[in-house]
Amino acid sequence: MAVGMFRLPAGTDLRPALNGLEGNLCQCPHWGxxxxxxxxxxxxxxxxxxxxxxxxxxxxxxxxxxxxxxxxVDFSPAAELHAVLDHVKGQPSA
Structure with a gap:
């Protein structure tokens, strides 16, 4: 299990960064x-x-x-979370 504190500035839309994942959506469950x-x-x-x-x-x-x-505050299965974060980090900047 991974625990994280996430901050997103107003206007952040992660949909483009999730392109290429199944359904172009995050496939990791989150509790928080x-x-x-x-x-x-x-x-x-x-x-x-x-x-x-x-x-x-x-x-x-x-x-x-x-x-x-x-x-x-976010609680997520570590392997699934890291797979999504690695995908997002690998996307070109807009």
């Missing part, structure tokens, strides 16, 4: 707690927003977009 901001989560089933003070579970098949500056 929103500390700050609003995060819009795109899935094959639609869109859901998460705001500060909410606990969350994001099933495999999602792509985050920061509406505001966002901070959250």
């Amino acid at each position: 707690y929103m500390l700050k901001g609003t995060l819009r989560m795109h899935t094959a089933d639609g869109v859901q927003e998460y705001t500060s003070g909410q606990a969350f579970y994001w099933a495999p098949g999602h792509a985050p977009e920061a509406i505001d500056d966002v901070e959250y």
Whole structure:
């Protein structure tokens, strides 16, 4: 299990960076707690927003977009998380 503190500035949309993964979405499950901001989560089933003070579970098949500056604590299976992060880091910068 990996534990991380994530910060995304307003306007960050990870959908382009996830291209090439199954369904072009993050396939790692995440459990966590929103500390700050609003995060819009795109899935094959639609869109859901998460705001500060909410606990969350994001099933495999999602792509985050920061509406505001966002901070959250995240708990994820280490191998799956590192595979996604390595993919994102390997994408060309926009």
